Amino acid sequence: MHTRTRLLRSIPFWVLVVGSLASIVYGVLQLIEKLSVMETTLTDGTATGVEVYVGQSVVVVAAILIGAGIVGLALALSLATAAKVFAPVAPAVEVIDWDADEVADEEPAAEALETEQPVAEELDADAAEVEAAPAR
Incomplete structure (x- = not known):
């Protein structure tokens, strides 16, 4: 999805571009x-x-108008360019399906409980071994 920058919708930006072009054309x-x-006379x-x-x-005035138009176009x-480089990044939006019948988060929570029990048993066994070890 391509979004237009705010600069392309800005009236002062287009006034600058059109005014600069008009200044160049009139000066020329x-x-x-x-x-x-x-020359002829x-x-x-x-x-x-x-x-x-x-x-x-x-x-001389015409040359100044041409120069001002060129400066306006450069601006x-x-x-x-600055609007393109420093454009704000669109935030990532997560779409929530409110009509979904099942909740997907319940299954991983149940799996997490199942995996935590063997780890707890291993920690208890390790603690028992440390307590049973002879002291030096």
């Missing part, structure tokens, strides 16, 4: 867009200060 899209605009000589200088800042992977 911004990075590609601004770099392509900067700089190569054809029509670049303005807004496209060049603001574009550089947008590229989610670490949490999933």
